[in-house]
Every structure is written in structure tokens, then in C-alpha cells.
Amino acid sequence: MAIPTFVDRVTLHVHGGNGGHGCASVHREKFKPLGGPDGGNGGHGGSVILRVDTSVTTLVDFHRQSLRRADNGVPGKGDHANGANGEDIVLAVPDGTVVHDADTGETLADLTGHDTEVVVAAGGRGGLGNAALASSSRKAPGFALLGEEGDTRTVTLELKVVADVGLVGFPSAGKSSLVAAISRARPKIADYPFTTLVPNLGVVVAGETTYTVADVPGLIEGASQGRGLGHDFLRHIERCAAIVHVLDCATFEPGRDPISDLDVIEAELAAHGGLEDRPRLVALNKIDVPDGGGLAEIARPELEARGLRVFEISTKSGAGLQGLMFAMAEIVAERRATLPPPPPARIVLRPTPVSGADEFTIRRENDLWRVQGAKPERWVRQTDFGNPEAVGYLADRLNRIGIEDKLLQLGAQAGDGVAIGGEDAVVFDFRPQIDIGAEILSRRGEDQRFSEERPAAVRRREKDQAYHSDDTDGVGFDDDWSDDD
Template sequence: MAIPSFVDRATLHVAGGHGGHGCASVHREKFKPLGGPDGGNGGNGGSVILRVDDSLTTLVDYHRQSRRRATNGQPGMGDYRNGANGDDIVLAVPDGTIVSDADTGDILADLVGPGAEVTVAGGGRGGLGNAALASSARKAPGFALLGEEGEARTIALELKVLADIGLVGFPSAGKSSLIAAISRARPKIADYPFTTLIPNLGVVVAGETTFTVADVPGLIEGASEGRGLGFDFLRHIERCLAIAHVIDCATYEPGRDPLTDLDIIEGELAAHGGLEDRPRLVVLNKIDIPDARELADIVRPELESRGLRVFEISTKSGEGLQGLTFAMADLVARRRAEAPPAAPARIVIRPAPAGAGPEFTIKQMGDGEGGFVWRVRGDKPERWVRQTDFNIPEAVGYLADRFTRLGIEDELLRLGARAGDAVAIGGGDNPVVFDFAPQIQSGAEILARRGEDQRLERERPAAARRRELDAEYHARKAETEAERAVRIASYGLDPETIDKGWDD
């Protein structure tokens, strides 16, 4: 299947790089085997950034390759060496690109102006090494934090062409010929309808004013409902400062005349919506044909009575083009002067005020039979869970200690949670589930060193069974040795002599 040269809609799957894991290392050198923790931090993952490039006019690159992923951060290493950060990916998009979330439809950014950019997938943060986790109470942590996964999402890109004047009209009205006559654009021109399949842009210079003109593919009646090509390209005139109706005065199609064509196109613009405030110009084209000139002279008074500025032109002979271009330039200059000045781009940091909201929420779930399930949600606890290596008991104890300091345990007790209830922490459908075992009992707190959890010291049933089996084995072995010694003594022999003889 052939790939089109112009694409104004694209779906892009983006993913930030994962953060590198922190390193758990102990400094070792001669005569100093335990010199303290020296594990470095993991590097941050790269982000995916969209940035406007005014040299682009299409999204075709993302039609060919719709998946982009930034690089991961490197893990930390011993000797306090931090991992390298992942590289960001900067994706160039045309001016006027609207970025939205493909799943929810929420608009993330409207990229207008050279250099405008937005981060669509942030990289994961790197995990802390055990050197960063050390403190006066935890001098030698035997664990490190894991790096976070990068953000992954599907975004929709929609291009709305940025132009000062939008040329609209029926197919074969002469829009492509007009833009070729007043600019250096060279669109395809032929004597059949729908020759133009993509919007064409041309730069026009009139006096001291430079402006752009967009040639929108031909509209027909019902374009706002999906007929013809207008449904896909009507949005390209939403950003235009003014609209120019290009009307064919030499058409031989039955039932068509300049006034009817104008009313039909205006009806489609009204059905599309959002274009009522755009100034209009009416361009009566092809007056180099005698019948067309007569028709233009007939309909001109009616059009001017509607308050429209009318221009009679011929793209073939060049008649009337200079007056049209200077009128367009004057209209664009006035519209630009009326527009409010653009505010300078600046980064504003608005930290959330202290006490603005809880750092976590707890919701009771289940029917109470066999205990409740308590669902804990919040940025901090969910991030801490993702950073924890559950294969290391000390890391799990450190996580429990952080939860206690955050107040999760106190809140669970206040809500009526009982020992043994399930506590689910984490986003999505696969949270991490803990058995609630509060440290506070009868108003007395079980004291432990920071980063340790006495609940981890409880003997597991499997370990107890293994210890019982070992005790039975050693008891049977001792009993067998005693019986052997009795039998040897009954023969009046020395056990050591017998063993030595057997060995020989």
C-alpha cells in the first residue's frame, strides 16, 4: 500500500525510558573490608518530547513509524558511581499540531509557534543507592531502591494548517490556479474536479506585508457531513484570519450560479462551526471568458449589498490579481493589529500548598467475611512500592517503616482495620497486597531500628517443620549409636579398635 505524502492525522505510541536501579555495595580495600556503603544512584530514563519545526508541513513520518521510545537510565555502581541518564527523544512536528490523549480524548497541548514543545512521556526516576539511604540510625543498608518505569501512552496528533487567508470554493473553481498565480507555490492543476487532494500553502508578498494563503481541497454540499473531501479538510481553515470565497463564473453545470455557490459553501462553514467571526472576501474567477465577465457584473451588486468585498479576477490573464493581493494584505495587517499581543513563554512553578490535600486515600472494600480489603491510593505510597525489591527483607522493612511515618497504619487503625486484613497498595489491576499486622499493640509501640521490621523475624511454618524433622533425625541417629555401643560392649571389645580395624 502506498504511503501518502501528506498526513494530517497520526496515532503515536510513546514511552519514556526506565530509571536505572540503585546499587547496594560496600566499600572494600586492604585492611578495611567493611568501609561502609558506596552504592551509586541509578540514572533517570529519557523522555519523549514533541517540538515544533516550522520547516515541516506533514505528519507523514509518524504514519511510517508510529512507535517511539526513549532510552533507559543506567544502573548505579559501587564506589559512589551514579548511572548515566537516558537520552531524551525530540520529535519534530509541524506548526499547528494538536496533541491529545488517544484513550481519553483530552487535549494535552496545542503547539503553535516555532520551538513550542511538550513532554508527552516522562522518563522514570532512577533508584537511590545504599549510600544515599544511609543515615545515623541505618549506617549500612543492605539494599537499594529500584528505578521507576517510564510513562507509556498513546497520543493522537492532528494538524491544523496555519495560514492567514483560506481559499474555499467548489471543485475546479480555480483555487489552485489562484495560489499559483500570486505565490511561488506550484500545486497540481488540471481540468477535472478534486485535483487538489491536500492543502497547499503559498507565501504572498504585497508591499511590506507578507502573508500565507492556504488552498483547501474543494468543498461540495454536505461536506460537513462527510461528503467529498471537505470533512477531512474543513478544520484546516479554523486558524485562518480571513476566508476568501473563490467562485467559478464560467461553470456549465446546471443549477449553479455564483450566489448559489456562495450560499452552499457558507452553509457548510456554518455547519462546521467556529468560523462566524472570520472576515470574508469574494473572488469572482475566470472573467477572461466573456460570459463569465457578464455574469460577474450581474451578481456583483447583490454580493456587495450583503456587505462583502468583491474582486473580479482572471488567473490566466492576471487581471485583478494585484488589487486582490493588496486587499488581502490590508485585511491580514488589520487582523494582526487587532489580535492581542502574545504573552512571552515562561515556566511557572506552582507547588501545591502545604496541607492542601491528603497524600493518600484509603477505601474499604469487600463484604467483611474473613476480613476486609483496604485499598490505599496515592502518589507516594504507589511510588514507594514500585521502588521496593520484595526479595530483600530489609527493603520490605524499610517500606513498612516509610508507610508508618506517612500515617497509613494510624489511618487504617482509625478506620477499624484488624490484624490479618488485606491491604492493597498500587495502581492498576495488580496492586501489591500485604497482610495488615500493626506494630502498635495496646498503646505500646514495638521498638526497632529504623529500616527493620520485627514482623519479618516471625518464624515461618516451613522453617518450624524443617527444624522438627532435623531434631527427629539427630535423635534417631543418637539412638542408633547408643545401641551399637551396647552390642560391641557385650562382646568385650573396644569400639575404637573395631572402628580402626574396619578402616584398615
């Protein structure tokens, strides 16, 4: 199956990189076996970023490869060695790309303007090593935090061509010829219907105004319901400041004339919706063909009676093109004058953070208390549940933001189940006011070996004291020592 060169709608699966785990390590060297915690932090995972590149005109690269994954962060190591961050993946998309969440349909970003970007899959945070977790009350953490998993998401990319003027009309009405005549674009031109299979863009200069013109292919009756090609390309005129109807005055098809063609196309635009406020111009094309000029003269009075500005043109001879070009430039200039000042050239769009007055919520679900919130859920993901000391540290963090007090206020009893998170929640038994830790003889996160003297040092001190206590004459020998011995 041949892969098309122009693709304006794709589904993309993106995965942010996982954060690297923190390291739990104790510095050791000769004569200093317990030199303190020195575990480094894990690196952050890379993110998947969409960025506008005006040199890109199609989404075909994502049609060929629809799965993109950023690099994972590197785990931390001992001797305070932090892990490297994972590399971001920057994907170039055309100007005018709209990003939707494939599951919810939510619009995540409308990317217009060079270098505008959005993070569609954020990388996971790296876990802290035990050196970063040490404090005055926790001198020797025997644990480190785990790295978080990166975001996983399926998005739909939809391209809407960014053009100032959209040319609409029946197939073979001369839209591509008009683009070629007023700009340097060279689209494929032939005398059979549906020659144009993709929108063509041309840059037009009229006086001091420079604007872009897009040829929207395939509009026929029923296009808004999927007939022909127009249904696929109607979205490309949504950004246009003006619409130009290119009407064929030399068609040989029975039952067609400029007035009926205009009515059909307007009905399809109305069915698509959202284009009622765009100013219209009418270009009666092919007046150089025999009977074409006469048909244009007949249709012109009725079109003007509808309040439309009409231009009789010929893309072959160039007749009437100058007036049409300046009329389009006038509409574009008026539209630009009403727009607010342009934003900075580079806009970075980030996912909306979870916000709220409280850092967590608690609700009763049958025999469980469910706790949800950005912080507690993130802390649970960072915890190594195979390490009792790490679980104790998690309990400290949860108590610090008031989860235990809130549960007691709501009537939770010892032994009740407490689930933290959503579908993948971790369930605990509620044990209020119970310290949980790895060391029994010391406070949570402490190692008494750092505050106690080593037995060898105690024995050496005792020997020194005994030695000096027996040295009564200051010579450094025992009093009962003599040469007779």
C-alpha cells in the same frame, strides 16, 4: 500500498524509558572489609518529546513508523558510580499540530510556534543506591530502590495548517491558481476536479504586511458528512483569520452559479462549526473567460447586498489581484492588532502533576482498605519486595506521611488487607506498630558490624595489654627471662 506524502492525522504509540535500578554495595579494601555503603544511583529513563519544526509540513514520518521508544536509564554500580540517563527522543512535528490522548480524547497540547514542545511520555526515575539512602540512623542500608517504569501512552496527532487566510470553493474554482498568482508557491494546477489533494500554503506580501494563504481542497456539497475530500481538510481553516470564497464564473456544470456555490460552501462551513466569526471576502474568478465577466457583474449586486466585499479577479491576467491582496492584508493586520503579546519563542509544556491537599486518600472497598496517592504508589514501585529490609524502609516511609495513623482513625484492625495503588495494587496485611526489618539485633537499616569492633582487633588489644603488663623493667622482656635459659 503506496504511502502518501501528505499525512495530517496519525496515531502514535510512545514509551518513555525505564529508570535504572539503584545499586546496593559495600566498599571493601585491604584491612577495611566494611568501608561503608557505596552503591550508585540508577539513571533516569529518556522521555519522548514532540517539538515544532517549521521546516516539517506533514506527519508522514509517523505514518511510516508509529511506535517510538526512549532509552532506558543505566543501573547504578558500586564505588559510587551512578548510571547514565537514557537519551530523550525528540520528534519533529509541523507547526499547528494538536496532540490528543487516544484513550480519553483529552487534548494534551496545541503546538504552535517554532520550538514549542510537549513531553508525551516521561521517562521513569532512577532508583537511589544504598549510598544515597544512608543516614545517621541507617548507616548501612542493605538495599537500594528500583527504577520506575516510563510512561506508556497512545496519542493522536492532528495537523491544522497555520495560515492567516483560507481559500474555499468548489473544485476547479481556481484556488490553487490564486495561490500561485499571489505568492511563490507552485501547486499542481489542472482543469479537472480534485486536482489538489493536499492543502497548499503560500506567503503573500502586501505593503508592510506579510501573511500566509492556504488553499483548502475538495469542498463540495456534503463535505461535512464525508463526501469528497473536504471532510478531511475542513480542520485546516480553523486557525485562519479570514475566509475567502473563490467562486467560479465560468463553470460548465449545469445548475451551478456563483450565488448557489456560495450558499453550498457556507452550509458546509456552518455544519463544520466554529467559523461563524471569521470575516469573509468573495473573489469572483475567471472574469477573463467569455461570459465570465458578465456573470460576475450579475452576481456582484446580490453578494454586496449580503454585506460581503466582492472582488472580480482573473488569476491568468492578474486583474483585480492587487485589491484582493491588500484587502486580505487589512483583515490580517486588524486581527493581529487584537491579539495579546506573543509568548516567549520557546514554550515547554509538561504533564499536569497530581495535586491535592492530601498526599494520599484511603477508602474502604469490601474487605480491603485502598490507599491511593502519587507518593505511596511511587514508593511501592521502587521497592524490592524480595528484600525484607527494603520492605521495612517502605513501611517507614508510609508511616512518615501518616498512612498508619489514618488507617487506625478509620477503624482498620490488625490483619485487615491494605491495597496501595489501582488495578495493579500491592496488598499488605495491616500490622500497626510492628517494626519490619532485615536485622533482628539492630534497628532497621543498620548493620552492627559498623559499630562493633572486629574480634581480631579485640584479641590484638588484649595481647598488647598483656605484653605491656608483663614488661616491668621497661626493657620489653619478661622478668623471668635469663641467659641461663
